[in-house]
Each structure stands twice: as structure tokens, then as C-alpha cells.
Amino acid sequence: MASGVLMPKAGITVEECMITHWDKKVGDLVKVGDILFSYETDKAAFECESTAEGELLEIFFEDGAEVPVLVNVCAIGKAGEDVSALRPDGTKIADVSSSTSAPQPEKVMADITIAAPIAVQQVNSELKISPRARNLAEKTYVDPRNAAPSGPYGRVIEQDIRTLSENGKGTGIGGKVRIEDLNAAAQPVAAKPAVPSPAVNEYTDIKFSKIRSAIAQAMSTSLSASAQLTHHHSFDATNILALRKGLKENAERLRLPNITLNDFILFAVSRTLLNHPDLNAHIVDGNVLRRFRDVHLGVAIDTPRGLMVPVIFYANRKSLSEIAVEAKELAKQAQAGTINPDLLQGGTFTVSNLGALGVEMFTPILNPPQTGILGVCNIVNRLKEAGGEYKPYPAMGLSITYHHRAVDGAPEARFAQELISNLENFSILLVK
Amino acid sequence: MDSFDLIVLGGGPAGYLAAERAAQGGMKVAVFEKRALGGVCLNEGCIPSKALLNSAKVYEYAAHGEKYGVMATGVAIDHAAVVARKNKVVKQLVAGVSMAMKKLNVTVIDKPAVIKGKNAAGFTVAADGTEYSAGKLLIATGSVPVLPPIPGLREGLESGFVLTNREILDLEVLPESLIVIGGGVIGLEMASYFNSVGSKVTVIEMLDKIAGPTDNEISDILLKNYKKKGVDFKLSCKVTAVGKDSVTYEEKGEVKTVNAEKVLVSIGRKPFTEGIGLESIGVYTERGAIVTDDHLRTNIAGVYAAGDVNGKSMLAHTAYRESEVAVNHMLGRRDIMRYNAIPSVIYTNPEVACVGETDESAKAKGIDVQTVSVSMRMSGRYLAEVEGGNGIAKLVVDKKYNRLIGAHLIGSYVSEMIYGAALMIETEMRIEDLKELVFPHPTVSEVIREALFEI
Numbered sequence: 001m002a003s004g005v006l007m008p009k010a011g012i013t014v015e016e017c018m019i020t021h022w023d024k025k026v027g028d029l030v031k032v033g034d035i036l037f038s039y040e041t042d043k044a045a046f047e048c049e050s051t052a053e054g055e056l057l058e059i060f061f062e063d064g065a066e067v068p069v070l071v072n073v074c075a076i077g078k079a080g081e082d083v084s085a086l087r088p089d090g091t092k093i094a095d096v097s098s099s100t101s102a103p104q105p106e107k108v109m110a111d112i113t114i115a116a117p118i119a120v121q122q123v124n125s126e127l128k129i130s131p132r133a134r135n136l137a138e139k140t141y142v143d144p145r146n147a148a149p150s151g152p153y154g155r156v157i158e159q160d161i162r163t164l165s166e167n168g169k170g171t172g173i174g175g176k177v178r179i180e181d182l183n184a185a186a187q188p189v190a191a192k193p194a195v196p197s198p199a200v201n202e203y204t205d206i207k208f209s210k211i212r213s214a215i216a217q218a219m220s221t222s223l224s225a226s227a228q229l230t231h232h233h234s235f236d237a238t239n240i241l242a243l244r245k246g247l248k249e250n251a252e253r254l255r256l257p258n259i260t261l262n263d264f265i266l267f268a269v270s271r272t273l274l275n276h277p278d279l280n281a282h283i284v285d286g287n288v289l290r291r292f293r294d295v296h297l298g299v300a301i302d303t304p305r306g307l308m309v310p311v312i313f314y315a316n317r318k319s320l321s322e323i324a325v326e327a328k329e330l331a332k333q334a335q336a337g338t339i340n341p342d343l344l345q346g347g348t349f350t351v352s353n354l355g356a357l358g359v360e361m362f363t364p365i366l367n368p369p370q371t372g373i374l375g376v377c378n379i380v381n382r383l384k385e386a387g388g389e390y391k392p393y394p395a396m397g398l399s400i401t402y403h404h405r406a407v408d409g410a411p412e413a414r415f416a417q418e419l420i421s422n423l424e425n426f427s428i429l430l431v432k
Numbered sequence: 433m434d435s436f437d438l439i440v441l442g443g444g445p446a447g448y449l450a451a452e453r454a455a456q457g458g459m460k461v462a463v464f465e466k467r468a469l470g471g472v473c474l475n476e477g478c479i480p481s482k483a484l485l486n487s488a489k490v491y492e493y494a495a496h497g498e499k500y501g502v503m504a505t506g507v508a509i510d511h512a513a514v515v516a517r518k519n520k521v522v523k524q525l526v527a528g529v530s531m532a533m534k535k536l537n538v539t540v541i542d543k544p545a546v547i548k549g550k551n552a553a554g555f556t557v558a559a560d561g562t563e564y565s566a567g568k569l570l571i572a573t574g575s576v577p578v579l580p581p582i583p584g585l586r587e588g589l590e591s592g593f594v595l596t597n598r599e600i601l602d603l604e605v606l607p608e609s610l611i612v613i614g615g616g617v618i619g620l621e622m623a624s625y626f627n628s629v630g631s632k633v634t635v636i637e638m639l640d641k642i643a644g645p646t647d648n649e650i651s652d653i654l655l656k657n658y659k660k661k662g663v664d665f666k667l668s669c670k671v672t673a674v675g676k677d678s679v680t681y682e683e684k685g686e687v688k689t690v691n692a693e694k695v696l697v698s699i700g701r702k703p704f705t706e707g708i709g710l711e712s713i714g715v716y717t718e719r720g721a722i723v724t725d726d727h728l729r730t731n732i733a734g735v736y737a738a739g740d741v742n743g744k745s746m747l748a749h750t751a752y753r754e755s756e757v758a759v760n761h762m763l764g765r766r767d768i769m770r771y772n773a774i775p776s777v778i779y780t781n782p783e784v785a786c787v788g789e790t791d792e793s794a795k796a797k798g799i800d801v802q803t804v805s806v807s808m809r810m811s812g813r814y815l816a817e818v819e820g821g822n823g824i825a826k827l828v829v830d831k832k833y834n835r836l837i838g839a840h841l842i843g844s845y846v847s848e849m850i851y852g853a854a855l856m857i858e859t860e861m862r863i864e865d866l867k868e869l870v871f872p873h874p875t876v877s878e879v880i881r882e883a884l885f886e887i
Contacts, residue, residue: 141765171726171768172860179833179860180772 002077003052004086005036009069011341014041016152018066018210019073023047028056030076037073042214043344045305045337052076058083064159067152089153129156140165143174211305222368226283227404230363230375231412235420237379237396240264243426256321261396262299262353263324265376268422270295270315270323271429273349276415278407279372280348289371289406298347298367299327301334308334309367311347320430351376355396364401371406372415375399396423434539436462438762439557439566441545441708444471445748446572446739448529450755455536457763462566463538464545464559469529471574472740473748475522476598481621483518484601485779488628492781499819509629511606518601547709555713555734568734568762571715571722572755573708575701575740584674585697594674594695597622607631607693611679613671614699615642617778620654622696624780627663634664634690636671636681638699643778647790647840649805653822654784654842666690703741719743726769728758736762750774772837773858775850782823785850788838788857789828800831804886806879808843813874818844825879827853829887835860839880849877863887 007017017039024036030050038047057075061067075083129137129144133156137144144156147164151157164170170177208216222228240261247259273280277291284290297315301308310330315323333339350367353376364375377397383390398419402412422429438454440447443465451461468475487509494507533540543559547569550556554567577596579585588594595603597618610626612619615637627633635642642665643651655665666681669688673680678691703721716723716731721743728736736758739751753769760767778784794801808814808823815821823843830837839853856866863884871881 141760141767165766171770173858175766179835 002054002057002075002081002083002086004072004083005048005051005074005076007039007067007069007071007073008046008048010039010041010044010046013345014069014341016066016068017041017046019061019063020045021063022059024056026056026059030054030056039067040210040337041341042210043308043341044211044334044339048073050076055079057081058087060086060088061152062150065150065152066157071152127156128154130158132158133161136161136165141174143176146170146175146177209305211308215306218368219365222366226366226368228366228401229404230399230401231409231416232361233398233400233416233420234377234382234395235398235423236384237261237394237423239424240426241379241394257324257328259320259324261355262351262376263320263327264426265353265374265423266297266299266312266315266323266327266351267320268419268426268429269349269351269374270297270312270318271432272415272419272422274316275418276411278411279402279415281371281406282348282369283371283403283406284369290369292348294348296346296348298350298370299330300350300352300364301331303335303337305337308339308344309347309350310334310339310343311345313346349373355379361397361399364399366401366403371403372412373401374419375401433556434462434562434564435553436460436539436564436566438462438568438570438759439545439555439564440464440570440572441547441557442471442572442574442739442741443467443469443529443540444572444574444739444751445473446574446741446751446755447471447570448533449752450570450572450738450759451538452532452536453756453759454762455538457759459568459759459762461536461538462541462564463533464541464543464557466542466544468526469533469540470522470526471748472597473751474525474529476601477618478748479525480518480522480601481597481618481625482779483521484514484625485621485781487514487517488625489781492628509606511629512604514629515602515604544708546707547712549712550732557709569736570755570758571705571708571710571730571735571737571741572739572751573704573741575743575746576704577697578700578702579697580671580699582671582674588674588695589697591676593676594697596697600694600696603694609692609694610634611636611690611692611695613679613695613697615639615665615667616644616698616700617776619696619698620658621779622698623658623663627658627661628781632664632692633662634666634692636666636669636679636690638668638670640668642667643784645790645793646778646784646786647826648792649824649826650784650786650840650842653824654778654780654782656822657782658780701740701746703743705741726757727761727767728754728769729761745771745774747774747776770858773854775854777847777850779847782818782821782843783845783847784840784842785846786838786840787850787854788836790838790840791828794828794830794837799837801837802829802831802887803827804829804883806883806886808876808879810882811874811876811879814843814876814879816874825883827880827883827887829863833860834863836863836866841879843876843879845876849875849880852877853880 010017020038020040022037024030031053032050034050035047036050038045054076057077059074061073067073071088072086075086127145133144136158142161142165144161147156147160149156150160164175171181172178244261247256273295280292280295282290294314295316297312298309301310312323312326349370350373352364352373354362355376355378358378361377362375364373366373377399379394379396381392382395384393400412400416437459438461440451440463443463447463448469451463454461491509494504497504541559545557545559548556548558554565555569557564585594600622606629609632612623612635615635619635620643623633623635641648641651642655669681669683671679671681678689679695680687680689705717705720705722713732715735722730722737722741724730724737724742728738730737738754738758740746757767757769773787775785775787791803805824805826808821826840827836828838836856866884871878
């Protein structure tokens with residue numbers, strides 16, 4: 001008997017995933033573990049492995065479709081087997097490419113209701129359409145009922161409206177396909193009055209991926225909905241540089257992981273925040289400050305898909321080497337796109353490090369609903385006066401953005417002061 | 433130089449509606465109109481003629497009420513009062529258009545404009561020595577009556593013996609006799625009015641039928657009705673000369689002369705494209721009409737033409753729709769002009785209303801059709817209200833797709849019901865689906881339903 005392959009549930013909070021690309025096509029023979037297709041949530045991208053062996057009999061959702069989790073995506077079995085029972089709604093979902101091209105005229109003669117089937121299908125029930133699609137339809141003056149739905153359960157999604165308004169052959173009211181259009185499709189395009197076409201623009205449009213859209217949304221919401229500002233500090237990194245050197249040299253003997261400067265900072269932040277609960281907090285409903293007992297530290301990671309912020313949970317209870325190991329693992333998974341989306345939320349404070357890229361100071365944007373974010377900058381040599389003499393020292397920059405609704409300037413400065421003190425006297429912090 | 437997003441040449445139906453829609457869409461608009469806003473339609477066409485024809489209808493009912501058991505004596509028409517009322521109606525409507533323009537901040541300039549050229553800033557237009565510019569142009573200069581080169585016609589126009597649709601609506605004294613050259617829509621409506629109010633009317637028409645491209649059976653019924661009312665029709669006759677108080681025409685090689693107090697020349701209208709500077713930017717025209725595509729674009733990007741000036745259908749409602757399509761295209765909204773379901777009406781008594789293909793035009797296009805025709809007397813209301821009526825409803829069906837492609841009606845209220853047939857054509861509904869529509873009873877429109885069941 002044929003079996004279905006479910007859209008995996010990529011995390012507790014994930015309800016819908018978008019299929020980005022099918023690796024297999026109908027008719028391919030697949031084994032358990034073969035990559036069937038790639039999909040993404042708004043936070044990460046994954047590959048789906050086959051859970052069955054046999055021939056790929058039918059694909060229920062095409063590229064670009066948003067599919068609810070734990071719904072059959074395709075059917076695998078022996079050629080000729082009936083797969084109707086596996087179809088998500090008992091019928092094959094319209095495939096975008098074939099339903100938008102005009103039907104053949106021969107078909108028209110046999111069935112004169114050809115222009116209507118899409119509309120007819122929805123006459124009895126309210127049109128299933130996403131809000132974005134409805135918006136676009138209103139803006140572009142197309143009738144969404146004429147779109148070929150490609151979303152789950154016959155839902156019209158934005159892409160369908162775009163296809164309709166750009167490629168829709170219909171010249172009737174609201175883009176409706178008329179008999180004339182069907183006949184025209186069979187004939188060569190008649191020459192129109194020569195109207196010079198505008199010069200071709202020399203640029204490429206790249207549609208935001210789900211992840212890019214999520215970042216865009218989060219960033220602008222953060223800036224528009226909060227009173228955030230940034231303080232710039234620096235500290236003498238002599239101690240942590242020396243400590244790191246020592247640990248690195250003895251890493252093998254002590255069976256220590258590679259501990260980076262950023263790990264030192266993560267460690268120091270996780271300890272210091274405990275004394276500054278207003279910065280280890282969320283703003284809830286605009287007027288409630290939710291302080292957290294433990295520090296769940298978000299670490300901003302630059303990935304090929306865009307910015308991701310995996311979280312080291314209970315960082316305050318973890319040792320420096322535990323933090324180093326975990327940070328590395330999270331970064332690896334985020335970059336590979338295989339990270340569990342549940343690890344991408346729930347942080348109480350975020351650290352973003354651009355020091356390695358030579359950034360001297362910046363204004364990190366708060367990761368809502370958090371109240372603070374630390375930007376780690378590069379190390380520059382500065383002069384320090386001691387006993388009438390100027391001595392150079394390695395100064396590392398820290399840019400701290402905080403939410404002024406939750407925290408005032410002085411408390412932030414006190415946090416910075418304590419953090420700097422901890423970083424400059426790191427060994428004492430380790431002993432504590 | 434004042435600059436706009438859109439300059440509209442002409443303030444008729446196409447021009448003022450385009451200005452309205454464009455302003456609603458956020459564009460800064462200027463309209464140039466040397467006469468009154470509203471164009472021919474409002475000032476010397478559709479609307480004023482309807483005011484006159486309604487007076488004629490009221491008069492006819494009163495004068496011939498005996499068929500319905502209503503006796504009235506001493507019924508008379510006060511033509512001057514009819515014209516005064518017509519002027520009041522026109523004034524009110526023109527004021528309404530001006531008001532709408534004002535409300536939407538459309539700049540109205542009451543001078544003729546000439547296109548001067550195109551530069552980086554857009555198109556330049558000059559009026560009375562002042563220059564204006566705009567990124568987009570809509571040419572909606574309408575049409576003018578065709579005046580054939582008949583000897584004596586010019587002189588007749590100058591002396592006031594010969595009139596066009598403009599002057600005839602303002603006649604203060606009823607002529608005892610009137611010759612109408614051209615039995616098209618305008619000629620028939622005016623013949624209808626003057627016949628009703630007592631003038632002796634003669635219609636001279638070159639073709640062997642009246643009402644131009646109207647379905648033959650329908651135009652025949654209309655002809656019979658007006659012959660009965662006393663209008664004299666000279667069909668297949670060619671006017672050869674206009675005298676001081678007469679018109680000479682040729683009938684089957686024989687030269688004849690008919691005398692009259694006034695002559696109306698209404699042989700057709702032609703697009704008004706001369707002297708507006710089209711050549712300065714190279715707008716392409718064919719036989720005097722601006723060539724447009726189904727977005728009303730001309731060959732010059734940014735220049736559109738809507739209404740009579742593109743010569744496509746020369747009806748105010750076509751102009752309305754065309755101007756909307758043009759403006760939608762300017763605003764980047766998807767829209768397209770379709771000409772296959774545009775109704776047309778002749779406001780005679782009985783009225784004639786048509787939409788889509790006739791039997792003949794469909795056959796000429798190679799469409800396999802079935803035509804059904806039913807008598808209006810199948811409608812209870814028609815029978816109750818129209819004594820001795822001979823109206824019909826005729827449907828033309830495309831057999832291949834089993835859909836309606838034409839409807840032709842003559843009878844009462846047909847001007848108001850034709851849009852229903854237009855809707856059926858526009859939406860391409862199947863005949864079996866149309867049969868499920870419910871029509872109000874008792875109405876004349878039920879004849880359409882009767883006809884559907886004849887298919």
C-alpha cells in the first residue's frame with residue numbers, strides 16, 4: 001500500500017512550512033533517507049528525508065506552497081497504486097504551472113464552461129484567501145476568484161494573485177478569462193499599435209525569503225515600537241587576551257574546547273546580568289516588565305540565509321567551557337540551516353559581535369521584547385595614563401542598546417561598569 | 433509654466449470623467465474646454481434631446497389619450513417653454529460637472545488648447561498664449577457633424593435655413609415643416625420630436641433603411657411606426673442641392689425637390705482631430721480618428737485618446753468607460769476596454785435598444801448563430817399599457833458556445849432594460865444559466881425571458 005510523507009513539524013511552535021524546492025519528481029524511485037524536498041520556516045531551512053521506499057507517485061504541493069505541518073506532502077508506493085486516500089483534502093491541489101496557462105481550445109468545444117471552473121468551485125463556500133493575497137488583489141484590481149489557488153486546501157496565496165495580474169490572459173471583468181481569450185491563445189498574437197516599450201531597467205529583483213521577511217519585520221518593529229538608544233563603552237582587554245592565550249596553549253592538556261573572546265564576553269554577561277534584572281527582561285503588553293530568574297542568552301549569528309539568533313538557555317548556570325561548546329554548536333546549526341526553530345526564541349538578552357569584522361562601534365537593534373542588547377566591537381590600541389606616563393593598551397569596544405522605557409541611562413551605565421570590571425578582572429569572576 | 437500629472441483636452445463625457453477619476457486617483461489634473469463642460473452630450477446631444485422628447489411624449493399621451501379612455505381637449509405644445517425647460521436641465525447638469533471638478537481640485541481652463549511638443553518634463557500644451565505641461569495627455573476632443581459638400585449647404589447654414597444638432601435644439605419657433613437629411617439616430621430623434629409637436633417632417637436617407645446599423649427587422653418596425661405617425665421617408669435618395677427654401681434629391685435617377693421651413697443635416701459625425709497639434713508629437717490617426725489600443729493608448733507613450741475622437745463607437749457611455757480604462761492604465765491598475773457589449777439606444781417612441789451582434793454582423797464574422805424573435809405582446813404589462821403596440825425582442829445566440837451575443841429590442845422601457853442584456857453578453861453566461869434568472873412580473877423585460885425559452 002502506498003504511504004504518505006508528512007511535512008515534518010520543525011519545532012513546537014511551527015505550524016506551517018514553505019516548500020522551497022523539490023529534489024525528486026513524480027516517477028523517481030526513492031529510498032528511506034533520500035532527500036525529497038527542501039522547506040523552510042520563517043526562521044530556518046531544512047531538508048525532508050523520505051520515510052518510505054518506492055516510487056514517488058504524486059506530489060500534493062508544488063514549490064512555493066505553504067503546507068501545514070503533519071500533512072501529507074507526497075505519496076510513495078508501487079506504480080499504479082491508488083493514492084486518493086493520502087491526498088490532504090481528497091483531491092490533488094492545483095499545480096501552479098498548469099492551471100495558469102490557458103486551456104487548449106479543443107477542450108473548450110467539449111466543455112463550454114471552461115472559463116468558470118475556478119469560480120464554480122468556490123461559489124458554495126467563502127473564498128479561501130490569505131490577507132496578503134486579498135490586499136494585493138485589491139491593489140491591482142484583479143478578482144481573486146479568478147486566481148488558481150496554490151496554497152494548502154485550495155487557499156489563494158499572494159503568488160497566485162501576482163500570477164493572475166501579471167500573466168493572467170483574461171481580458172474580461174476582473175481578469176476573467178473570456179471565450180475570445182481562449183481563441184486568441186490558439187492564434188499568433190496580433191500586432192498591436194506600435195507603442196514604444198520603456199527602456200529595460202538594469203537591475204534584478206530578489207524576492208525576500210521567509211527568513212529575510214521575518215528579519216525585516218522584526219527590525220522595523222523594534223525601531224518603530226521602542227525607545228531605544230545606545231551607549232558606547234570600552235574596556236582594557238589585556239587580561240582576557242592573556243587568559244585566552246593561556247587557555248589556548250593548554251587546551252589539549254586540559255581537554256578544553258576552543259574558547260573565543262566572544263565566549264568570555266558571553267560568560268561575563270551571563271553573570272553580570274543577574275545583578276541587573278531590568279536588562280534581563282522582556283516588556284510585555286507595553287507596560288509590564290517581566291524579569292527573568294535565569295539568563296537565556298541570544299547570540300546573533302550571521303548565516304547565508306540572514307541573521308539568526310539562537311539562544312543559550314540558562315547561560316548563568318553554565319561554565320565558560322560549556323558556553324563555548326554550546327555557542328559553537330548553535331552557530332554551526334544556524335549556518336547549516338538545520339537548527340531547531342525552538343532554539344531561536346526565548347532569549348532574555350542578546351549579544352551581537354561584529355568585532356571580527358573590524359566594526360569600531362555600532363548601534364545594535366533590540367531584539368523585542370528584550371530590553372537590552374550588547375554589541376561587541378573590535379580591539380584598538382589606546383593610551384592609558386598611569387603615574388604620569390602614557391601606556392598603550394588593547395581597548396575593546398562595547399555598544400549597549402537598551403530600552404529606555406524599561407531602563408534609564410544610569411542603571412545601564414552601572415551594568416556596563418560592572419560588566420567592564422568583570423571583564424577586566426576575569427579570573428576573579430571565574431573563581432566566584 | 434504650470435505643470436500637471438495629466439492634461440485632458442476636451443471637457444465632454446470622456447474628458448470630465450477622466451479628470452474626475454484621475455483626480456480621485458491622486459493625479460493633478462487640468463481640463464481644457466472652450467465651450468461648456470459636458471460636451472455635446474450634455475449641451476447639444478443626449479440630454480437636451482431627452483428633455484425635448486419627453487415633452488413630446490407627454491403631449492402625445494395627452495393629445496391621443498382616447499385610446500386609453502382619457503379625453504383631453506385643447507392640448508397644445510408651448511415650444512418656447514419646452515426649450516426653456518431643456519435649458520434649465522442642461523444648466524443644472526453642467527453646473528454639477530463644474531462642481532465635481534472644483535471639489536476634486538481639477539483645474540478647468542475655458543480655452544482651446546493646442547499640443548506644442550514633448551520635452552523632458554512631459555508634454556507641452558498652449559492655450560491663449562500660456563503654456564502648460566503634463567506627464568500624460570488624454571485627448572478627448574470629441575467629434576463634429578459631417579457636412580457634405582452639397583451645393584448650397586454652406587450658404588444654408590449661414591442663413592439659418594440649414595441647422596445641425598446644435599442649432600436645432602435652440603429653435604424658438606416651431607417650424608411648420610422640416611427636412612431631415614440623414615435617418616440615423618440624431619435625425620430620427622429630432623424627426624420624432626418635431627413630428628410629435630406638429631411639424632411636417634420629411635426624412636431623406638441614402639440607404640434603403642433607417643437607423644444605420646440597427647437590426648433590419650427592428651428598423652423596419654420603427655419605420656412603420658413613424659410612417660403611421662405621418663413622417664415622410666425618402667429612402668435610397670441622395671441629396672444633390674440645397675436651395676433657399678428647398679432641398680433637391682435624386683430618387684432612382686429622377687430629380688425631385690421638396691420645400692421646407694428648416695433643414696436638419698445629420699448624416700453623421702467625425703472625430704475632431706484638426707488644429708489641436710497632434711502632428712507636433714506625431715500622434716497616429718487613420719481617416720481622421722486617433723488610433724488607440726485596448727488601454728486607449730495612442731502610438732505615443734503617455735498619450736491616450738478616449739471618446740468620439742478615436743472613432744470607435746461615438747457614444748457617451750463608451751467614452752465614459754474608455755476614459756476610466758485610460759486613467760486606470762495611467763495609474764497602473766489592470767483594466768481593459770471591451771467593445772462587444774456596449775448598448776445603444778434610440779429614444780424614439782417606441783424606443784429602440786440594441787447591444788452586441790445582429791444576425792447580419794454575426795454572419796459576416798463567420799459566427800454560427802441562432803436568432804429568436806418574440807412579440808412584446810407576450811408581456812402582460814406591455815399589452816396593458818401599449819395599445820396597438822408592435823414591439824419585438826430579438827436575441828442572437830452563438831451556437832458554438834451557447835451564449836448570448838446580441839439583443840435587439842423595440843418597445844416601451846427598452847432603453848432601461850438593455851443593460852441587463854449587456855450584462856448577459858459581458859459575462860458570457862450560458863443560455864441554460866440565463867433561464868434561471870428571475871424577472872419581475874409584470875414587466876416588459878419578461879419578453880427577454882420569453883425569448884430565452886424560445887432558443
